[in-house]
Amino acid sequence: MSTSSRGYGERRVVPGDVLAVIEEFLPGPGTYVDEENGYIRAAVEGTARYNLLARTVEVRPSRALRVPRAGSNAVGLVTQVRHDVVLVELYGEVRLNPSPRWLYEYSGRFLGAIPIANVSEEYVKDLADYYRPSDIVLVRVLNNTNPYHLTTKPPQYGVLYAECSRCGARLEPVNQRTMKCPRCGHVEKRKVSVLASSRVFRIEIRRALIIPLR
Numbered sequence: 001m002s003t004s005s006r007g008y009g010e011r012r013v014v015p016g017d018v019l020a021v022i023e024e025f026l027p028g029p030g031t032y033v034d035e036e037n038g039y040i041r042a043a044v045e046g047t048a049r050y051n052l053l054a055r056t057v058e059v060r061p062s063r064a065l066r067v068p069r070a071g072s073n074a075v076g077l078v079t080q081v082r083h084d085v086v087l088v089e090l091y092g093e094v095r096l097n098p099s100p101r102w103l104y105e106y107s108g109r110f111l112g113a114i115p116i117a118n119v120s121e122e123y124v125k126d127l128a129d130y131y132r133p134s135d136i137v138l139v140r141v142l143n144n145t146n147p148y149h150l151t152t153k154p155p156q157y158g159v160l161y162a163e164c165s166r167c168g169a170r171l172e173p174v175n176q177r178t179m180k181c182p183r184c185g186h187v188e189k190r191k192v193s194v195l196a197s198s199r200v201f202r203i204e205i206r207r208a209l210i211i212p213l214r
């Protein structure tokens with residue numbers, strides 16, 4: 001510890017910077033664990049601070065921190081669909097009332113999960129009939145810590161944007177369980193947000209997420 005601790009002074013970091021490995025430190029606020037290689041990375045832009053006695057590392061944010069909170073409505077990207085859970089990378093916050101509007105991007109990278117029981121009001125047998133990787137979804141956040149617990153049960157939550165699995169074109173919503181490709185006619189099952197048929201809202205989300213949507 002005495003020799004390795006020299007590398008752990010305060011320093012400026014941006015989201016994704018490697019701070020330590022999990023064998024050496026515990027991840028604190030403003031960090032996340034990269035499970036692929038066991039790195040602790042910065043989740044937000046700010047100053048990395050190491051506590052060498054408690055063996056913790058945290059990042060103090062440099063700006064007002066915009067993070068998901070219990071009760072928030074968030075837009076994110078489906079990254080994985082497993083047999084019992086859908087993993088979502090959360091991008092930013094929207095408000096739904098009085099009219100749906102994009103509010104702001106989150107200050108870093110936040111991960112959430114929709115357990116199969118929270119996907120829909122109906123009995124869900126196969127999650128692949130509800131979400132696919134690369135879908136852009138509207139979710140409700142249920143807790144205050146990373147990784148976040150999410151739900152999409154009420155009708156306003158679900159897919160806003162999805163790509164045709166056959167030709168890659170943007171699917172159009174047909175009803176709350178169906179989307180259709182305007183280019184090749186392919187019909188796909190999804191848990192479609194009722195807001196997916198709001199053209200103004202979809203354009204606003206698309207503008208805010210111009211990079212993820214390519």
Ligand SMILES: [Zn+2]
Binds near residue numbers: 167169181183184
């Ligand atoms: Zn198509």
